[in-house]
Amino acid sequence: MASNSSNGCLWNLCLSLFKLIVSLGITIFIFWLIFRPSKPKAFIESARLAQFNLTNVHKPNASLTYNLTLNLSVHNPNKRISFYYDYIEAQAQYDGTQFGLDSNFPAFFQHHKDTTVLYPKFMGRAVGLGSVVSTTFEREKREGFFYVDLMVYCKVRIKVMFFKFGHFKPKFGCRLKLAEKPDGGFERTKCDVDF
Ligand SMILES: *[C@@H]1O[C@H](CO)[C@@H](O)[C@H](O)[C@H]1NC(C)=O
Numbered sequence: 001m002a003s004n005s006s007n008g009c010l011w012n013l014c015l016s017l018f019k020l021i022v023s024l025g026i027t028i029f030i031f032w033l034i035f036r037p038s039k040p041k042a043f044i045e046s047a048r049l050a051q052f053n054l055t056n057v058h059k060p061n062a063s064l065t066y067n068l069t070l071n072l073s074v075h076n077p078n079k080r081i082s083f084y085y086d087y088i089e090a091q092a093q094y095d096g097t098q099f100g101l102d103s104n105f106p107a108f109f110q111h112h113k114d115t116t117v118l119y120p121k122f123m124g125r126a127v128g129l130g131s132v133v134s135t136t137f138e139r140e141k142r143e144g145f146f147y148v149d150l151m152v153y154c155k156v157r158i159k160v161m162f163f164k165f166g167h168f169k170p171k172f173g174c175r176l177k178l179a180e181k182p183d184g185g186f187e188r189t190k191c192d193v194d195f
């Protein structure tokens with residue numbers, strides 16, 4: 001008898017726990033429908049390629065000296081949703097090979113409809129980029145434009161009223177067309193956003 005009643009207790013506990021979880025899930029889903037979040041928008045507003053110099057071209061020790069500074073604007077198009085950007089990492093890639101890394105960004109809170117400008121910087125020397133990079137470099141130098149890919153990886157929490165959800169890991173991908181000459185001009189570039 002005693003074991004039967006404790007079983008019943010356990011069953012009731014399970015049942016109410018189950019009901020709680022289901023109603024919580026439905027509430028979150030309804031909130032989601034009402035506030036339906038839009039993806040952030042990201043643009044490279046300006047870019048400056050002060051140096052992009054590959055030496056030992058076509059050797060295994062080919063090395064790239066680079067100095068690239070960017071203005072990246074991140075916009076929150078939502079009316080009721082804010083974002084916490086807890087972590088941001090920017091990678092610069094050339095011809096599919098990463099050469100630069102910048103994770104030196106402050107965490108920030110972004111209100112609805114706000115725009116935040118970030119300043120990714122890549123300066124240094126990368127070695128061992130391989131001969132495919134050398135071929136692309138020589139061709140693009142001749143043509144006058146280098147194509148560099150910026151990949152930005154974020155860790156974001158969403159805030160709706162006083163509810164917070166997270167983590168989400170949005171990713172921005174931007175293909176930059178950079179003039180070989182430092183004063184060659186730059187066209188504002190839209191980034192692909194993967195949320
Ligand atoms: C980024 O914007 C600031 C002003 O907001 C400007 O002074 C700076 O030159 C820009 N940087 C680049 C790399 O264009």
Ligand SMILES: *[C@@H]1O[C@H](CO)[C@@H](O)[C@H](O)[C@H]1NC(C)=O
Nearest residue numbers: 048050051067068069123124
């Ligand atoms: C990189 O270029 C910027 C101009 O865009 C310049 O102010 C800075 O001194 C350069 N840094 C290095 C390490 O060459």
Ligand SMILES: *[C@@H]1O[C@H](CO)[C@@H](O)[C@H](O)[C@H]1NC(C)=O
Nearest residue numbers: 050051052053054055056065
């Ligand atoms: C590229 O680097 C080499 C070796 O460091 C140097 O002699 C050359 O002047 C550099 N070219 C440019 C355009 O910076």
Ligand SMILES: *[C@@H]1O[C@H](CO)[C@@H](O)[C@H](O)[C@H]1NC(C)=O
Nearest residue numbers: 055056058059060061062063
């Ligand atoms: C790179 O390798 C070449 C031979 O493949 C050599 O002549 C050159 O000195 C090397 N440069 C550096 C900086 O190690």
